[in-house]
Amino acid sequence: MRMPAPGLPMRWLNACLDLGRIMKTYRLRVALALAVIGSSACGGGGSPAGPSPSPSPSPSPSLEPTFSSIAAQIFSSGDANGRSACTNCHTNAGQANAGGLNLVTSAAHAELVNVSSVTNPGRVRVVPGDPDNSLLIWKLEGRPGTLGARMPFDGPPYLTDAQIQVIRQWIARGAPND
Ligand code: HEC
DSSP, rough: OOOOOTTTOOHHHHHHHHHHHHHSSSSTHHHHHHHHHHHHHHOOOOOOSSOOOOOOOOSTTTOSSSSSHHHIIIIIIOTTTOOGGGTSOOOOSSSOOOGGGOOSSHHHHHHBBBBBBBSSTTSBBTTTOGGGGGGHHHHHHOOTTTTTTOSTTOOOOOHHHHHHHHHHHHTTOOOOOO
């Protein structure tokens, strides 16, 4: 697991993880309020001090628009740009899933496809065939108006446009469990 970025001490990271745990328990208004606090207090959009690794144009060159490829190369792995794995936080191994979302491969498809968002009430995490209306894409792109932080929560680095494009293609294909 990657160490927290400089400027994001461990106690903040723990606070952020606690936030995810609280949000899982009190899903609606409290979650909404905490998501907004979380985005400012936990480094969402902030830039950590210190040098960042030089960006690689293609950090996961063999990524394919299939669920198994995305789960292995995005959800469960970091990349050559220094991005941490989603499953550092989105796992129930030893902690509550951040944002009520488990992205461990065996759970991730059922947790994403046609499942309502915890942080953005009224939104759906992955809408098969419709990447533009899938909250997963909003969180990865940091779309304005999305509640909570851009993902990965401890970014930058975030996913590259090319990586997000492959996830969009998988959703456009109907988000199959392939
Ligand atoms: C450092 C911890 C951390 C990492 C790494 C991380 N997340 Fe998150 N994630 C959170 C927390 C905490 C929340 C809830 C607060 C928020 O939305 O800002 C969240 C919320 C989300 C949500 C919203 C869930 C919902 O139902 O509303 C999605 C989708 C998401 N993350 C996807 C990802 C993906 C995909 C990655 C990897 C590319 C990732 N996250 C990496 C901590 C993390």
